[in-house]
Amino acid sequence: MDHYIEILIISTIILFCGYNTSYAQSQREVVTATLILEAGGEYSFGAMEAVHEVILNRARNRKLSPREVCLQPKQFSCWNDADVASQVIKAKRHRRWREAFAITRLPLTSYARGADHYHADYVDPYWNKSMTVVARIGRHIFYKK
Numbered sequence: 001m002d003h004y005i006e007i008l009i010i011s012t013i014i015l016f017c018g019y020n021t022s023y024a025q026s027q028r029e030v031v032t033a034t035l036i037l038e039a040g041g042e043y044s045f046g047a048m049e050a051v052h053e054v055i056l057n058r059a060r061n062r063k064l065s066p067r068e069v070c071l072q073p074k075q076f077s078c079w080n081d082a083d084v085a086s087q088v089i090k091a092k093r094h095r096r097w098r099e100a101f102a103i104t105r106l107p108l109t110s111y112a113r114g115a116d117h118y119h120a121d122y123v124d125p126y127w128n129k130s131m132t133v134v135a136r137i138g139r140h141i142f143y144k145k
Helices: 002-017 027-039 045-064 066-071 084-092 096-101 124-128
Strands: 117-120 132-137 140-145
Touching: 027 045, 027 066, 027 084, 027 140, 045 066, 045 096, 045 117, 084 096, 084 117, 096 124, 117 124
Parallel strands: none
Antiparallel strands: 117 140, 132 140
């Protein structure tokens, strides 16, 4: 009986307060979407794995979950001012979704050599001046503090 009351209360809250679908996305979906949206068009060997490495290194360094790292403001351009649910849906349509999803299950790689930052080679962000370049993969440059 208590279980039914709990469901009724939760359903009522969702009905009247709304349900934020951005929080409904699983950690693995958000990380996979980040790999697709940041490097899915980059076909250089290790490109998506290197972005995954950056996410995991930041998560460890900042004591956050990989999902929290991906969704931190101004960290990954694919999430800037974007709705999480719609970005995940967009990424799931990408032909490399399965490949990216599989990468999230693999052990930490070393393509990015421990990097915790990166950017595309056609931009020059203010933050890269104090960092050391540790890898270049396709159109991405990877840095370590």
